[in-house]
Structures are given as structure tokens and as C-alpha cells.
Amino acid sequence: MSSYVExxxxxxxxxxxxxLGVSILTGFTRLxxxxxxxxxxxxAYGSAILTTKYGIPFIPAIIISAAFSGLIAYLxxxxxxxxxxxxxxxxxxxxxxxxxxLFAYIEPITGGARGFTAIPKYTNFYITAISVVIAFIxxxxxxxxxxxxxxxxxxxxxxxxxxxxxxxxxxxxLAFVISAVYAGWAGALYSHNLTFITPEMxxxxxxxxLTITTVIGGLGSLTGSVLGTLLVTLLPELxxxxxxxxxLIYGIAVVAVIVLKPDGLYGYREFSINRIISYLxxxxxxxxxxxxxxxxxxx
Amino acid sequence: MNEILKxxxxxxxxxxxxxxxxxxxSLQEGKIHGLIGPNxxxxxxxFNLITGIYKPMDGNIIFCNQDITGKKPYSIARLxxxxxxxxxxxxxxxxxxxxxxxxxxxDITYNLLESFLRTVKFRKEEKSLxxxxxxxxxxxxxxxxxxxxxxxxxxxxxRKLEIARALALNPRLLLLDEPAAGMxxxxxxxxVTFIYDIKERFNLTILIIEHHMDVISNLCDECTVLNFGExxxxxxxxxxxxxxxxxxxxxxxxxxx
Ligand SMILES: Nc1ncnc2c1ncn2[C@@H]1O[C@H](COP(=O)(O)OP(=O)(O)OP(=O)(O)O)[C@@H](O)[C@H]1O
Ligand SMILES: [Mg+2]
Numbered sequence: 001m002s003s004y005v006e007x008x009x010x011x012x013x014x015x016x017x018x019x020l021g022v023s024i025l026t027g028f029t030r031l032x033x034x035x036x037x038x039x040x041x042x043x044a045y046g047s048a049i050l051t052t053k054y055g056i057p058f059i060p061a062i063i064i065s066a067a068f069s070g071l072i073a074y075l076x077x078x079x080x081x082x083x084x085x086x087x088x089x090x091x092x093x094x095x096x097x098x099x100x101x102l103f104a105y106i107e108p109i110t111g112g113a114r115g116f117t118a119i120p121k122y123t124n125f126y127i128t129a130i131s132v133v134i135a136f137i138x139x140x141x142x143x144x145x146x147x148x149x150x151x152x153x154x155x156x157x158x159x160x161x162x163x164x165x166x167x168x169x170x171x172x173x174l175a176f177v178i179s180a181v182y183a184g185w186a187g188a189l190y191s192h193n194l195t196f197i198t199p200e201m202x203x204x205x206x207x208x209x210l211t212i213t214t215v216i217g218g219l220g221s222l223t224g225s226v227l228g229t230l231l232v233t234l235l236p237e238l239x240x241x242x243x244x245x246x247x248l249i250y251g252i253a254v255v256a257v258i259v260l261k262p263d264g265l266y267g268y269r270e271f272s273i274n275r276i277i278s279y280l281x282x283x284x285x286x287x288x289x290x291x292x293x294x295x296x297x298x299x
Numbered sequence: 300m301n302e303i304l305k306x307x308x309x310x311x312x313x314x315x316x317x318x319x320x321x322x323x324x325s326l327q328e329g330k331i332h333g334l335i336g337p338n339x340x341x342x343x344x345x346f347n348l349i350t351g352i353y354k355p356m357d358g359n360i361i362f363c364n365q366d367i368t369g370k371k372p373y374s375i376a377r378l379x380x381x382x383x384x385x386x387x388x389x390x391x392x393x394x395x396x397x398x399x400x401x402x403x404x405x406d407i408t409y410n411l412l413e414s415f416l417r418t419v420k421f422r423k424e425e426k427s428l429x430x431x432x433x434x435x436x437x438x439x440x441x442x443x444x445x446x447x448x449x450x451x452x453x454x455x456x457x458r459k460l461e462i463a464r465a466l467a468l469n470p471r472l473l474l475l476d477e478p479a480a481g482m483x484x485x486x487x488x489x490x491v492t493f494i495y496d497i498k499e500r501f502n503l504t505i506l507i508i509e510h511h512m513d514v515i516s517n518l519c520d521e522c523t524v525l526n527f528g529e530x531x532x533x534x535x536x537x538x539x540x541x542x543x544x545x546x547x548x549x550x551x552x553x554x555x556x
Contacts, residue, residue: 138415145414145421146407153401156390162372163350163382164402164468 006125010193012233013128014186015213016226017135021182022214023225024139028148029175030155030219031081032089034207035096039069039180041202043187045103045110048119048197058122062188069184070177077173096207104199115198116191123193131189135182139222142178151175155220183210205247212250216257223271301328303472303504304349309358311344318344320528322358326472331498331505333515333522333536337548340525342508343385346474349506350382351375362472377405381470383461385477385508391450395441395460398449399432402467406431435463438497454481466501473498475507479514491517512540524548 018040025031046065050056056064080091104113111117142148150171153161158168191197209232217228236246304326311319319341326332334342347353349360351372360368367375376382390398406428409421436442439459444452449460458478465473478494479487491514498505509515515522516536524532524539526548532539539545 141415141417142411145411145425146404146409147411147414149397149401149404152393153390156392157388159352159372160384160388160390160464161401162352163376163384163388164464165373165376165405166401167371167373 007193008234008237009125010123010128010189012229013132014123014189014193015233016132016229017189018183018186018210019213019217019225019229020135020139020222021179021186022210023217023219023222024142024151024182025175025179026211026214027219027221027225028143028151028155029172031085031172031175032211033092033176033179034089034204034211035092035094035099036179036183036210037202037204037206038092038096038099039073039183040187040190040206041099041103041199042069042072043184044191044197044202045116045187046184047188048116048191049109051120051122051192052118058120058127058192062185065188066181066184069187070181073177073180074173077176081169081172081176093204093207096202096204100199100202103202110199113199115196117196119191119195119197121192121195123189128189128193131185135185136222136226143222147171147174152220209250212254216253218263220263221270227271302326303328303363304506305359305361306349307359307361309345309348309360310356311341311348311353312356317341317528319348319355319525322525322528322530324523326504326506328471328504329498329502330520331494331507331518333519334506334508334525335510335512335515335522335539336525336531339527340548341528342525343476344528345525346382346476346506346508349375349474350380376468379469379471380474381465381468381472382474383458383465383476383478385480387454387457387461389449389457389460389464391448393449394446395436395449395452395463396429396432396445398460399435399463399467400428402464403428403431405468432467435466436460438466438500439463439493455486462497466497471502471504473503473505475505475509477508477510479509479511482511484513487511487514488517490514494518512536516540 018036022033022036025033043065046068047058047061050061050064051058076091076095080088083091103110106112143151150161150166153164153166154168154171161168187202213228213232214225216232217226218224232250236242242249302325304324306322306324309319309322310317322345324332334345336342344353348355351367351370354369358368359366362375362378362380365378367378390401393401407424409418409424413421433442433445436445439462441456441459441463444456449457452460458480462475462478475494479490482490494505494507495518497503507515507518519536521534522536522539523530524542524545531544531548532542
């Protein structure tokens with residue numbers, strides 16, 4: 001594998017992990033966070049400090065820094081999740097920006113705004129690939145279990161969820177913690193991939209990118225989130241010359257999705273080979289007349 | 300016989316509105332009790348107080364000898380109080396079956412790790428929850444609509460689905476808020492039989508709010524009449540119907556002869 005392809009694959013992988021976290025939070029629980037780049041920063045700086053200053057091996061450093069991200073989310077969630085949805089969003093935004101400023105400020109430890117340098121390059125294709133697989137399977141099994149149903153119930157109808165015994169606060173907190181752990185995990189892979197990080201890399205635009213990717217991919221769909229990440233990560237690679245219009249293109253893409261396909265590319269359903277096969281069969285084998293499909297759906 | 304629910308001196312005001320004032324109730328296990336009264340009398344507010352959506356300003360609610368006053372809605376539900384809503388609150392974008400399965404979540408004992416590993420216990424519990432949900436849909440006559448989206452069901456079916464969902468919680472006490480709303484006489488007759496059947500089958504005690512007097516008469520052992528948050532009459536439905544205050548509350552003073 002050429003180092004360019006490997007580099008893109010790693011970037012793709014860690015974006016998938018961070019977006020899957022947002023997908024659980026936003027797609028399944030309907031909480032919007034504009035602070036997940038802050039959790040990425042905690043993972044990135046945390047693991048960099050652990051490996052360079054304390055000589056802790058990479059894998060434990062990932063686990064510790066991701067867990068620490070989760071702990072911070074737990075504390076912030078305890079304070080802010082009782083607020084109404086839109087206030088929670090503002091609180092996460094404030095959190096993300098605070099983390100960025102804090103890391104720029106504590107220069108002796110983080111290198112300040114000039115950045116944290118000489119981080120060993122531990123992230124490789126295999127660690128990233130294994131991480132993506134574990135992150136996806138965990139998310140998938142979570143969503144398709146009691147816990148996932150609790151989250152979906154919170155998204156659909158909070159009062160009814162409480163009325164059937166679901167602790168909606170605890171469910172939201174869990175979703176928030178998981179999204180932070182995923183972000184921290186992605187951040188740890190990120191810093192040991194780039195070997196150099198600055199607080200600016202984890203700004204509001206990065207948080208927005210994670211949420212935008214989730215929306216484009218489709219809320220309530222993990223495969224949709226992966227698909228969305230593929231698009232959002234690979235298209236800028238293909239059209240390098242458009243890189244400076246990145247945010248503009250995101251903006252247009254989000255507006256287009258909201259207007260044309262409000263559920264996103266793959267909202268509220270998962271990519272399924274079986275469904276595609278049966279669709280193809282319908283189209284090519286039976287070739288039904290126009291309208292037959294509609295009748296079928298109504299009966 | 301066992302007293303399953305005891306409410307003492309329950310009050311809730313909204314600003315100057317005395318939604319519920321000094322409400323008392325003693326409900327024996329296995330009984331069906333009706334709550335009636337004109338619009339705005341405070342009936343739904345009593346349900347919201349029992350289920351913890353509102354905190355009472357005064358008074359106690361004792362369920363199965365346990366003080367549940369001021370507890371969180373989810374923990375009251377877990378103790379065994381199921382309810383339906385006057386303005387239907389289904390998980391609208393999920394199927395009928397998913398609606399019921401979610402409500403059966405409290406049966407599940409596997410933890411996060413076990414669901415990650417998909418253990419035998421996980422698969423067993425998921426399977427039996429699914430079967431239970433199908434059984435409940437059958438009970439309310441929606442088995443053939445299990446895969447329909449809840450919001451696409453006709454109104455009457457949505458009300459039935461809400462009942463199935465409440466039953467998935469294995470409640471001992473079921474609160475029904477106007478289950479016959481929008482039904483004609485024929486349908487509400489059917490509903491009476493249905494409610495009586497589920498009460499017998501699932502050993503329920505039922506508190507029901509209803510405007511259809513025939514439903515109350517045919518179903519309830521006793522009923523309470525509310526007006527402007529005050530209890531104005533209590534007794535078996537046939538006596539209550541003849542009460543002077545009740546007729547006044549419903550029809551206005553000039554109709555009393
Ligand atoms: N959340 C609230 N905030 C303010 N006032 C409320 C609230 N809930 C109920 N009320 C008021 O309390 C009174 C009782 O309302 P409630 O909904 O309990 O009546 P009800 O007996 O269920 O009437 P209906 O037959 O119309 O359903 C009404 O005057 C209502 O406006
Ligand atoms: Mg009401």
C-alpha cells in the first residue's frame with residue numbers, strides 16, 4: 001500500500017470512529033453536540049502526553065485518554081442534560097471552545113498555540129482498521145439491543161419513554177459518554193498519526209463537520225454514517241483544488257440534504273445486501289408495470 | 300382485599316387554577332374505578348400526578364404500600380403503573396411491534412457487555428421479548444399490523460396499541476385516559492368487553508377517565524366525579540348519575556328538576 005493511500009485510509013478510519021459516536025448521540029438519541037472536537041482534543045492531547053511524557057504504550061494510552069473523554073462527558077452531561085435540547089447544544093459548543101482555549105493556554109504541557117510536536121507515529125493502518133471494526137460492531141450491537149431501543153425511545157417520544165420505565169436522563173448521558181469515548185479514541189489515533197497537533201485542529205468547524213457528516217449520511221443509520229464519512233473524507237481528497245471551499249460545499253450539501261432528502265442518504269435504515277438483491281430482482285426479473293409497486297405497498 | 304392505591308389530600312395548582320384540590324382515593328386490587336367530570340375538571344392532572352409527570356403541592360400517593368409521591372416517572376412505571384395518554388403518544392416513526400418491544404425493555408436483564416458479545420442469554424431474552432410483544436399485539440387485535448408504522452395506523456388502532464404498550468410493562472395498575480374518545484356507541488361497547496377481558500387476564504386494577512357514561516356504567520365498580528379540581532360525588536355509577544351536583548356540573552343548573 002502506498003503511503004498516500006494508507007494516509008487517506010487512516011484519516012477515513014478515524015473520521016468514521018468519531019462520526020459513529022456522533023451518530024449514536026444525534027442519530028439515535030436526537031441530541032445535537034457541537035463540542036465533540038473538544039473530546040477529540042482531549043483524546044489527542046491526553047494520549048500524546050501519556051506516550052511522550054510518561055512512556056505509556058500506545059494501546060493503554062488510547063484506552064486511558066478515551067475513557068477520560070468519557071468521564072468529562074459524564075460530568076458535563078450531569079450538569080447540562082437536564083437543559084432543553086437547544087441549551088444543551090449551546091453548552092456543548094461552549095465546552096468545545098473552552099477545551100481549545102485551555103489547551104492553547106497551558107503552554108508548558110501542550111506547547112500552546114504553536115502546537116504539540118514530536119509525537120511518535122504509532123498509528124498505522126492495522127490499528128486503525130481494527131479500531132474501526134471494534135467501534136462499528138460495538139455501535140451496531142448497542143443500537144440493536146435494549147440500550148439502543150431506550151435511546152430510540154428518547155428520540156421518538158420522551159414522555160412515553162418515561163411512561164414505560166425508561167430513564168431518559170440516564171439514556172442521554174450514556175449516549176453522550178459513548179460519543180465522547182469515540183471522539184477521544186479517534187483523537188488518540190489522530191495525534192499519533194500526524195505526530196503534530198495544535199488546538200486549532202479541534203475547533204468549532206471540526207465539531208460541525210462531525211455533525212454535518214452524520215446528517216448527510218442519514219440520522220438513525222450507522223451504515224449511513226459510514227457512507228457519509230466516505231463522501232465527506234474522500235471527495236476533498238479527489239478535488240484537492242476545491243479544498244478552500246470545503247466549508248462552503250458542506251453548507252450546500254447540508255442544505256441540499258435537508259431540502260431534498262431530509263432523512264439523509266440512508267436515514268433510519270441500514271444498508272442491506274438482501275434488500276438490494278430483492279430490489280434488483282424486482283427491477284430486472286419481474287419488470288413490473290409502473291404502478292404495480294404502489295399497489296403492493298398499499299396492501 | 301388489598302388496597303393497591305391510596306391517595307390522600309392531593310393538590311396541584313397551576314398559577315391561580317386549582318387543577319386538583321384535596322383529592323382522596325382508595326382503590327382496592329382488582330377493581331375498576333372511573334374518573335369523570337367536565338372538561339378541565341382535573342382528571343388528566345390526577346393521572347400526571349400519579350405517574351410523576353407533575354409534582355404535587357400537597358398530599359401523598361401510596362402504591363402497594365410504598366410512598367411514590369414525587370418519584371420520577373420512569374421509576375413509578377417500573378413499580379407497575381402503566382398508562383395511556385389522552386393525546387396519543389406513540390413512538391410514531393416505529394412499527395407497532397417495536398412500540399411494544401421498547402415497553403418490554405424492563406424485562407431484560409442482560410448488560411451492555413452481554414449485548415456486545417451477543418451471549419446466549421441475550422438471544423434468549425430478545426426472543427422471548429419479541430414473542431411477548433407479538434402476544435400482546437394479538438391480545439389487542441393488531442397482530443397483522445405488527446410491521447406497520449405506528450403513525451400510519453387508524454386512530455382506534457393507535458389507542459389499542461397504546462394499551463398493548465402499557466401492558467408490556469407488566470403493570471399492576473393501569474391508567475386509561477379516555478380510551479373511548481372518538482368511538483361510536485358500537486365501538487365503545489366493544490371496548491368495554493375488551494377492557495374487562497384484559498383486566499381479568501392480566502390481573503389488573505384499572506383507573507379510567509371517560510366521557511362516555513355508558514362505558515363508565517358498564518365497566519366501573521365505583522366512580523368519582525370531579526369539577527374544577529374538587530371531588531363532588533363518589534359512588535357506584537348508577538347512583539352518581541342521579542346526583543344533583545353531578546347533573547348541575549355537566550348540564551348547568553337550569554336542568555336540575
Ligand atoms: N401543564 C399545565 N399548565 C397550566 N395549566 C394546566 C396544565 N395542565 C392542566 N392545566 C389546567 O388544569 C386544569 C385541569 O386540566 P386537566 O387536563 O386535568 O383537565 P381534564 O379533566 O383532563 O379535562 P379534559 O376532559 O378536557 O381532558 C385545566 O384548567 C387546565 O387548563
Ligand atoms: Mg384530560
